[in-house]
Every structure is written in C-alpha cells, then in structure tokens.
Amino acid sequence: MQMTERQLVYLYCVTEEEPKLREVECLADNLHSVHHKELYGVAGDVEDSEFGEENLKRNLVDLEWVKAKATAHEKVIEGIMEDTCVIPFKFGTLFNTNDGLKAMLEVYGEEFKTILGELKNKQEWGVKIYCDIQRLKSGIADRQPEILEVENEIKSSSVGKAYFLKKKKAELIEQAVNKKINQYGRESFALLKDLSSAARINRLLPKEVTEREDDMILNSAFLVDNDSVHDFVSLANSLKTRYEDAGFSVDCTGPWPPYNFCSLPKSRGQNG
Amino acid sequence: MDNITVKSKDVTLLEVLDRVLDKGVIIAGDIVISVADVDLIYLGLKVLLSSVETMECLRGAPFPSPMQEAT
Numbered sequence: 032m033q034m035t036e037r038q039l040v041y042l043y044c045v046t047e048e049e050p051k052l053r054e055v056e057c058l059a060d061n062l063h064s065v066h067h068k069e070l071y072g073v074a075g076d077v078e079d080s081e082f083g084e085e086n087l088k089r090n091l092v093d094l095e096w097v098k099a100k101a102t103a104h105e106k107v108i109e110g111i112m113e114d115t116c117v118i119p120f121k122f123g124t125l126f127n128t129n130d131g132l133k134a135m136l137e138v139y140g141e142e143f144k145t146i147l148g149e150l151k152n153k154q155e156w157g158v159k160i161y162c163d164i165q166r167l168k169s170g171i172a173d174r175q176p177e178i179l180e181v182e183n184e185i186k187s188s189s190v191g192k193a194y195f196l197k198k199k200k201a202e203l204i205e206q207a208v209n210k211k212i213n214q215y216g217r218e219s220f221a222l223l224k225d226l227s228s229a230a231r232i233n234r235l236l237p238k239e240v241t242e243r244e245d246d247m248i249l250n251s252a253f254l255v256d257n258d259s260v261h262d263f264v265s266l267a268n269s270l271k272t273r274y275e276d277a278g279f280s281v282d283c284t285g286p287w288p289p290y291n292f293c294s295l296p297k298s299r300g301q302n303g
Numbered sequence: 304m305d306n307i308t309v310k311s312k313d314v315t316l317l318e319v320l321d322r323v324l325d326k327g328v329i330i331a332g333d334i335v336i337s338v339a340d341v342d343l344i345y346l347g348l349k350v351l352l353s354s355v356e357t358m359e360c361l362r363g364a365p366f367p368s369p370m371q372e373a374t
Contacts, residue, residue, distance in 0.1 A: 098316060101323040102319065105314045118328055119326075120330075121327035241317050
C-alpha cells in the first residue's frame, strides 16, 4: 500500500470580496479560497515534509528556502490585493484541513470584518531611513563652532593636552551626530505621520539584513489613504533630497499588503 | 510617481524579514503551526537579534513609546 504525503492548508490572506485567484494560481499548489460567512480565506496546499513543525524548523535556517517561500507568500497576497482589500497573515500560518480554517474564520470573523473596514481605500507604505555616519560626522566636524574651537585649541597645545582635547572633540562629534540623527528621524516621521491615518515604528535592522553600507536609523510603516498617496510619496521624495548631502538616504516603498496594520485586539491575537 | 519610490520587483531579504516573516496576523487556535520562528532565520544569517538591540541602544532609542503604535 502506498502512503500518500500528508497535506497541510497554508493560509495567505483573508478577504471580504471573493478573491480572484487566476493571476496567482501558478504561485501555489492548489490555490483555493475557503468561504465562510462573508469572508474568504485564500489558501494553498503544502506538504508536511516541508511545513510540518520539525521540518519547518529545519527549513527556516536555510535562507534560500526561506526567501523563495516568503517571496511566493508575498506575491500571492500582492496579486489578490490588486482587486480587493486583504488581511495578510504571517508566513507559515497552517491548518490541518479547510475545516480548521473555517473554524478560525468563525472565531475571528467579526474582528476581521472590522479590520477590513478600517483598511478600505488605504495602502501600506514603508519608509526606511539610512545614514552614512562617516559622512555625517565629517560634515558636522567642519561646521560646528564648538568643535572648530577645540580643533584650534589642539593645534596650539602640548602633546599631552592635545590628546585629551582630541578625545573631547570625538565626544562632541559623537553627541552632535546622535542629535542630528534623532532630529532628522523624528522630523521625518512626524511629517509622514501627518499625511497618514496610522503610523508604526519598527525595530532597526542590522547591515547583514539590509545589505547596505550605511546604518538604518528609522524603520517605519504608514497606512495612507488612497487620496493622500501622491502627497505622501512627494513628501518622501522631498525628504530624500533635503538631507542627501548630509549623508541621509530615504527608502520609500509600497504599496505593501497591510502587514503592519492588521493587528487583532490584544486579548485575541498575538501580533508582533 | 517618481521612479525612486517604485518598489523593486524582487522581494529583498530585508523585506522578507521585515514584513512577510515578522508581521501580519498571527492567530492561535486549531492550527498546526502559527508562528514561524524569525529567530531561526536570523540564525541562518548568523546574525543575533541582540546586535539589533545594541544598535538601538547606541542610537539612544530615538523614538519613545508615545509615537509607537501598540504592538
């Protein structure tokens, strides 16, 4: 007797209107929608040997696997979101059967409808700001009177005194750099937030993840009304050019599935 | 729309880690697995999450909680 591979149901997103699957069908195995009380769950089949608990843990350490699967996850949701509002689920949301998915839609249905109502006619945009700290440092050292003063003092000092003055200078520069980064980050976030209906600050990611030379200083996400998207993008562009010379760069991307704006109320969900 | 803001066609590792694996609705219930452990992926990257926290400390935690949405 031949054993058949155990299948699991992988949930991508939930919608209120019937999702159009045809465009993204090729990205998942048996992509289908599960209808339950005015909601649809968009799901595909995955094999236990790949996504079962122990196997998933093994695969998650394999970056190539993660990237391929996460990209497919994203593409399916992006495709569905072209036609209708979606609640994106976190990578690796799995059920034993479609009935399990239906039971979940039963439990959380009202919350999902509320969230979908709030997301209607809105888009998620991401803004990440990076800073070339060396460049910012050199710009600061050339301009700040306090630092120039110490610099002059160093020139006319003995070796011993110059050593301490140099340390002082480095400290002053460090302080000024942090102040500038804070100021720029806060200002930019506040301006972008004004044009959004919701805003979120996420943790900074290290260079190994960003694959960039400069440091991330702000990682933020915004929920923007469709009508305000043009102004929002223009503002991001103007922020980009405004402080480019000082060493800051602004990375604005979107529209994304609203990953950052679909939290369930605290008592019910476990949103990160 | 300006070309600099158009999202690149590839989903980068950065966005994978920042959005797909880290965000989105998480539910508990009649589910086999609901949380893909992001720490495991960082392990694959040989990056410890603590290094991220360290960087935030160095920057003097620029944004205090009032500006942050509930997590």
